[in-house]
Amino acid sequence: MHSFLLAFIGGLLLGVAVVGYLFVNGRIAGISGLIAQILNPQSIFKTPALWFLLGLFITPFIYGWAFKPEIIMATTNPLLLMIAGLLVGFGTRLGSGCTSGHGICGISRLSVRSIVATCTFMLAGFITVYVMRHVLGTSS
Known part of the structure; x- marks a missing residue:
């Protein structure tokens, strides 16, 4: 609770x-x-x-x-973190905003563009976790 x-x-x-x-x-x-x-x-x-x-x-x-x-404490490969950060930055530019802009602000304004962008962010995250854990067998 x-x-x-x-x-x-x-x-x-x-x-x-x-x-x-x-x-x-x-x-x-x-x-x-x-x-x-x-x-x-x-x-x-x-x-x-x-x-x-x-x-x-x-x-x-x-x-x-x-x-x-x-x-x-989260422990992972620093190179992997840098690559992830670059991909997030690229995705932010590509999607004209980040999860806070689209996911919190856009969805609360019922923006269809933000709903689609947030669903795309989440789907990409789900797929990434699945591939990393179940296909490649990594835990981080």
């Missing part, structure tokens, strides 16, 4: 943050779009994206300090 409650509260906070960002700034809170805004040198300090992303970065440290959660 405890983990369910924490997941519920986390989802609720995420929803409030996304709706609040849309209401206040008139833009969706898709992470790839926010990162693109802060990578633009002319608008880095003019965009609220910087503060939103700083909040996303700092909040886990505050949570860890306040609640002292159990630390889980």
